Amino acid sequence: MNKGILFVTGLVLSVLVMSGFVLAADPRQAEAVASVTVPGYRSLTLTNEAISFGTLVPGTNNNMAVNPQLIARIGPETNVETDVNVQANSTSFTDGSGHTLNIANNFFFAGRLDLVAPAPSEFQEYAQANAKVACTTAALGGGACTIWHRLNIPQAQQASTVSPYTISVTVSATD
Amino acid sequence: MKKRCKSSIIFSILILSSLFLSLTFIDAACSLGATPLGAGAKVKPGTEVLVVWNFYNLYGDRTTHISVTKTSGPDWDIRYEPTFHEEQYEISGVVTPMNENLAVENSSVVLEIPSTIPEGMDYVKHPSKDGYIPVKTLKIYIKVPANAKLWENFGFTFQAKGDCFTEPGAVIPAVATEMKVNITTTTEFSEKKVSDKKGIIELTGGIIGANLTTGLIAFGIIALIIIVFLILKMKKKGKTNFSY
Incomplete structure (x- = not known):
């Protein structure tokens, strides 16, 4: 009898121990995260530069640049979304003699995907902040955008003496 | 006969004028390429982060002179290598100064990386065809302050502006692009049980x-x-x- 009781006791305890391993087992799956970074490539090429208006008389408006239009090309290796922006690097043209020609209401740009001259309504005013050119190119595989320029010469604008009025502009390719 | 003679003279003058006009405009291609366009790092406060920015000029027909500036981000100590400095260039016989960090000559994709690479240069894999792009490298060192708050994200934007010469004294519109750098402050890994569940x-x-x-x-x-x-x-x- 005592042996039987001991046997049953041992069996029950064994079952409980084994059950503990099974029921309390909390199989955790090891997790590892795989990651990769693909670097971005982007290039911008400007051709037909040196935006030139030639000689303009004061009091004339909507004067288009006389040289072939600026072309902004995004390189075919570009693999990121890209906007083309233009920005004037100062608030006015200067002629090296202290004379200035303010860009506000006078200096404009328009972007097109073709060589057709933009309508007046397509032109945007140059500013010192980045302004997105309407013909933003597609990202992958590159593309080209033509940028046109227009200039008004206010009445009684002082003549440029030492050198022509010039301004520096930046065309940027960004996200 | 006289009328015809007059018309042809006028026509010739017009053609000559247009030729003259077209000859005064120098057709130039100024190009700037860059990779990578973003970078990130997790570092301890007090660490100096190094970001390498590569520039290339595959489509231009002249050297692009590059200057790099930080356009947004906290006022941490940042230095560039090469530093921003003035170089002298002879443009069509006239010596002209240019301020830059570095200059990238126009180049082409190569099929093999040369065994010897000059200092400041490197080659990166072309992303869409066989070959490697010659690049000039700029190093940006960003010093994380020792008292920077832990587990914070600090974002920077760097702009690279490229200028090209056309004729003595004339600089054409600049090309530009940018890179975003994100730095997260961290500390050494540690794990500690916060709540004691005895009893x-x-x-x-x-x-x-x-x-x-x-x-x-x-x-x-x-x-x-x-x-x-x-x-x-x-x-x-x-x-x-x-x-x-």
């Missing part, structure tokens, strides 16, 4: 539960008590049976 018996998720040791001991004790009780009861019955 609380966890019996969850099953008969015995997630906590193997506690559950097992509890059930073991209960089982033992039941068994001992049964044994004692059976013994009592046995004694009673033999009491005649």
Whole structure:
């Protein structure tokens, strides 16, 4: 009898121990995260530069640049979304003699995907902040955008003496 | 006859004028390429982060002079290598100064990386065709302040502006692009249990539960008590049976 009781006791305890391993087992799956970074490539090429208006008389408006239009090309290796922006690097043209020609209401740009001259309504005013050119190119595989320029010469604008009025502009390719 | 002669003279003048006009405009291609366009790092405060920015000029027909500036981000100590400096260039016989960090000459994709690479240069894999792009490298060192707040993200934007010469004294519209750098401050890895659960018996998720040791001991004790009780009861019955 005592042996039987001991046997049953041992069996029950064994079952409980084994059950503990099974029921309390909390199989955790090891997790590892795989990651990769693909670097971005982007290039911008400007051709037909040196935006030139030639000689303009004061009091004339909507004067288009006389040289072939600026072309902004995004390189075919570009693999990121890209906007083309233009920005004037100062608030006015200067002629090296202290004379200035303010860009506000006078200096404009328009972007097109073709060589057709933009309508007046397509032109945007140059500013010192980045302004997105309407013909933003597609990202992958590159593309080209033509940028046109227009200039008004206010009445009684002082003549440029030492050198022509010039301004520096930046065309940027960004996200 | 006279009229025809006059027309042809006028026509010739017009053609010559247009030729003259077209000759005064120098057709130039100024190009700037860059990679990568973003970078990130997790560093401890007090560390100096190095970001390498590569520039290339595959589509221009002249050298692009590059200057790099930070356009947004906290006022941490930042230095560039090469530093921003003035160089002298002879443009069509006229010596002209240019401020830059570095200059990238126009180049082409190569099929193999040369065995010897000059200092400041490198080659990166072309992303969409066979070959490698020659690049000039700019190093940007960003010093994270020792008292920078932990587990914070600090974002920077760097702009690279490229200028090209056309004729002495003339600089054409600049090309530009940018790179975003994100720095997260961190510290050494450590793990510490915050709440001490002694005295609380966890019996969850099953008969015995997630906590193997506690559950097992509890059930073991209960089982033992039941068994001992049964044994004692059976013994009592046995004694009673033999009491005649």
